[in-house]
Amino acid sequence: xxxxxxxxxxxxxxxxxxxxxxxxxxxxxxxxxxxxxxxxxxxxxxxxxxxxxxxxxxxxxxxxxxxxxxxxxxxxxxxxxxxxxxxxxxxxxxxxxxxxxxxxxxxxxxxxxxxxxxxxxxxxxxxxxxxxxxxxxxxxxxxxxxxxxxxxxxxxxxxxxxxxxxxxxxxxxxxxxxxxxxxxxxxxxxxxxxxxxxxxxxxxxxxxxxxxxxxxxxxxxxxxxxxxxxxxxxxxxxxxxxxxxxxxxxxxxxxxxxxxxxxxxxxxxxxxxxxxxxxxxxxxxxxxxxxxxxxxxxxxxxxxxxxxxxxxxxxxxxxxxxxxxxxxxxxxxx
Amino acid sequence: xxxxxxxxxxxxxxxxxxxxxxxxxxxxxxxxxxxxxxxxxxxxxxxxxxxxxxxxxxxxxxxxxxxxxxxxxxxxxxxxxxxxxxxxxxxxxxxxxxxxxxxxxxxxxxxxxxxxxxxxxxxxxxxxxxxxxxxxxxxxxxxxxxxxxxxxxxxxxxxxxxxxxxxxxxxxxxxxxxxxxxxxxxxxxxxxxxxxxxxxxxxxxxxxxxxxxxxxxxxxxxxxxxxxxxxxxxxxxxxxxxxxxxxxxxxxxxxxxxxxxxxxxxxxxxxxxxxxxxxxxxxxxxxxxxxxxxxxxxxxxxxxxxxxxxxxxxxxxxxxxxxxxxxxxxxxxx
Numbered sequence: 001x002x003x004x005x006x007x008x009x010x011x012x013x014x015x016x017x018x019x020x021x022x023x024x025x026x027x028x029x030x031x032x033x034x035x036x037x038x039x040x041x042x043x044x045x046x047x048x049x050x051x052x053x054x055x056x057x058x059x060x061x062x063x064x065x066x067x068x069x070x071x072x073x074x075x076x077x078x079x080x081x082x083x084x085x086x087x088x089x090x091x092x093x094x095x096x097x098x099x100x101x102x103x104x105x106x107x108x109x110x111x112x113x114x115x116x117x118x119x120x121x122x123x124x125x126x127x128x129x130x131x132x133x134x135x136x137x138x139x140x141x142x143x144x145x146x147x148x149x150x151x152x153x154x155x156x157x158x159x160x161x162x163x164x165x166x167x168x169x170x171x172x173x174x175x176x177x178x179x180x181x182x183x184x185x186x187x188x189x190x191x192x193x194x195x196x197x198x199x200x201x202x203x204x205x206x207x208x209x210x211x212x213x214x215x216x217x218x219x220x221x222x223x224x225x226x227x228x229x230x231x232x233x234x235x236x237x238x239x240x241x242x243x244x245x246x247x248x249x250x251x252x253x254x255x256x257x258x259x260x261x262x263x264x265x266x267x268x269x270x271x272x273x274x275x276x277x278x279x280x281x282x283x284x285x286x287x288x289x290x291x292x293x294x295x296x297x298x299x300x301x302x303x304x305x306x307x308x309x310x311x312x313x314x315x316x317x318x319x320x321x322x323x324x325x326x327x328x329x330x331x332x333x334x
Numbered sequence: 335x336x337x338x339x340x341x342x343x344x345x346x347x348x349x350x351x352x353x354x355x356x357x358x359x360x361x362x363x364x365x366x367x368x369x370x371x372x373x374x375x376x377x378x379x380x381x382x383x384x385x386x387x388x389x390x391x392x393x394x395x396x397x398x399x400x401x402x403x404x405x406x407x408x409x410x411x412x413x414x415x416x417x418x419x420x421x422x423x424x425x426x427x428x429x430x431x432x433x434x435x436x437x438x439x440x441x442x443x444x445x446x447x448x449x450x451x452x453x454x455x456x457x458x459x460x461x462x463x464x465x466x467x468x469x470x471x472x473x474x475x476x477x478x479x480x481x482x483x484x485x486x487x488x489x490x491x492x493x494x495x496x497x498x499x500x501x502x503x504x505x506x507x508x509x510x511x512x513x514x515x516x517x518x519x520x521x522x523x524x525x526x527x528x529x530x531x532x533x534x535x536x537x538x539x540x541x542x543x544x545x546x547x548x549x550x551x552x553x554x555x556x557x558x559x560x561x562x563x564x565x566x567x568x569x570x571x572x573x574x575x576x577x578x579x580x581x582x583x584x585x586x587x588x589x590x591x592x593x594x595x596x597x598x599x600x601x602x603x604x605x606x607x608x609x610x611x612x613x614x615x616x617x618x619x620x621x622x623x624x625x626x627x628x629x630x631x632x633x634x635x636x637x638x639x640x641x642x643x644x645x646x647x648x649x650x651x652x653x654x655x656x657x658x659x660x661x662x663x664x665x666x667x668x
Binding site: 241252255260266268270276 | 386574577587592599606
């Protein structure tokens with residue numbers, strides 16, 4: 001056990017991300033020092049934000065050429081140089097695309113006993129908390145209001161629409177293609193779903209929201225955000241969660257109507273990261289778990305086996321091929 | 335007293351507003367019916383928002399061709415058909431560009447006894463409340479933070495910078511031309527002022543805000559908003575008060591970086607109208623009055639005599655020729 005398969009960033013992409021921007025190599029098993037843990041990677045979260053990390057510093061440091069690709073992982077401790085953690089413990093935190101990662105104990109969090117473990121990457125993980133906090137703390141939907149969400153078939157969007165419904169709002173999903181749209185309505189309980197790739201999307205969105213949009217949860221930016229802005233009601237809230245339409249380009253152009261529509265409609269647009277609301281994490285997990293156990297919330301996971309498949313899986317996620325939370329299974333819990 | 339000089343909108347502008355879009359006429363003195371007041375106009379507020387009213391419905395109904403131009407007025411009751419109002423009372427409310435207007439009593443508010451009367455159009459009026467509520471309720475500046483404001487020499491901006499300073503923040507003004515900028519620093523106590531018409535404006539703004547911008551009070555939109563967005567600190571607040579750079583055009587293009595910068599920097603952008611915070615009006619007027627009386631707040635007014643001068647005065651305001659609150663004096667209090 002001295003080998004450590006890992007995936008490096010060979011080159012920072014200047015346009016669309018391709019597999020040639022990554023490189024698999026057999027690295028050396030890292031050695032934890034005092035205060036650190038050696039962790040065997042079990043699951044790696046794939047997120048649109050991974051692409052943004054390759055564009056420069058965001059809410060976290062940028063990934064540079066030559067780095068092991070960064071990623072949020074759930075893993076099992078194989079060597080502990082920190083009090084409070086023992087061999088076999090399941091932990092979660094910032095790691096990388098590698099079979100083994102070293103994690104500072106201060107940045108590792110113990111994973112609660114609920115299983116399957118994948119739920120700690122999806123509904124109890126960053127995706128679930130992002131959907132829950134973003135929608136409820138920033139969007140503040142009231143019963144009877146219309147909540148629209150883009151990338152609605154994705155990890156966060158699929159939860160946002162369901163949480164909105166469970167809070168008494170009318171959920172309208174925006175997704176790519178008629179099959180995803182049907183699935184959102186038939187399987188996840190969205191009131192309506194609109195295909196942003198179809199001709200006449202903006203009109204279809206307006207038709208699906210006859211009372212306007214009160215809360216728009218934006219994962220995409222771009223033309224979809226523009227269409228939503230024009231449908232927002234007075235005093236509407238726009239939850240700015242991501243801009244996946246722009247991560248894979250160097251285009252910084254913006255939707256029309258800023259700030260005019262913000263002024264005239266008295267809108268609030270607000271960005272956030274999930275850590276901003278950490279004080280509400282326990283409540284989020286408890287409510288999400290209760291809904292999931294009662295069968296009111298469908299947890300959709302898209303688990304792909306094999307570390308070496310991570311680059312293609314991320315590229316596919318940016319193209320919208322996933323449903324629900326996409327992750328890489330690197331190894332099984334022991 | 336059967337004549338009523340008034341200014342009509344002859345034609346809705348499709349590009350820049352000109353005097354030919356207006357027409358002076360001698361109308362008939364209107365007759366108030368039950369619940370209404372006949373009011374002699376004393377002062378008419380001129381606001382960049384007047385131009386926006388000519389573009390279509392905003393937070394209020396649009397002005398149409400053939401209408402008497404709408405405006406916020408302070409006037410004196412000459413005939414009352416409503417309980418609670420007597421001849422001679424000074425009232426304020428929505429009126430128009432006319433010597434006499436009819437006002438529903440439910441939409442007229444009694445003007446408090448402080449004089450000069452012009453202060454009820456400026457610092458105690460909509461401009462003062464807009465600056466006070468927008469900055470404090472949405473911007474929430476903390477002592478030591480940097481507050482930038484565009485159209486800083488205007489009615490709202492000149493107050494925003496001074497209120498920011500009085501609350502312990504560092505006020506940076508953005509205005510057109512070196513003379514206005516000097517005046518902001520020397521007469522109104524701004525820490526720095528930056529000329530948006532000068533070459534290298536974005537760099538000059540960055541230099542004037544070495545610790546970044548925590549609160550940006552936006553009256554302009556456009557290129558100035560874009561420059562500010564790029565300088566915003568994490569968790570910064572953008573008060574979306576107006577978009578004067580865009581009122582006089584049909585251009586709806588937006589600053590670059592939306593929603594990318596909102597997501598990455600976790601910004602809040604929020605529009606509002608002053609009525610949203612009416613519950614805090616009494617506190618606003620009390621604090622503004624105390625500052626003004628103590629000489630800590632300079633109230634800048636730009637009073638132009640003669641109803642017939644309103645079109646040219648509004649056009650000049652849109653071009654930024656005013657300092658402080660511009661208004662038209664139609665008649666004197668009797």
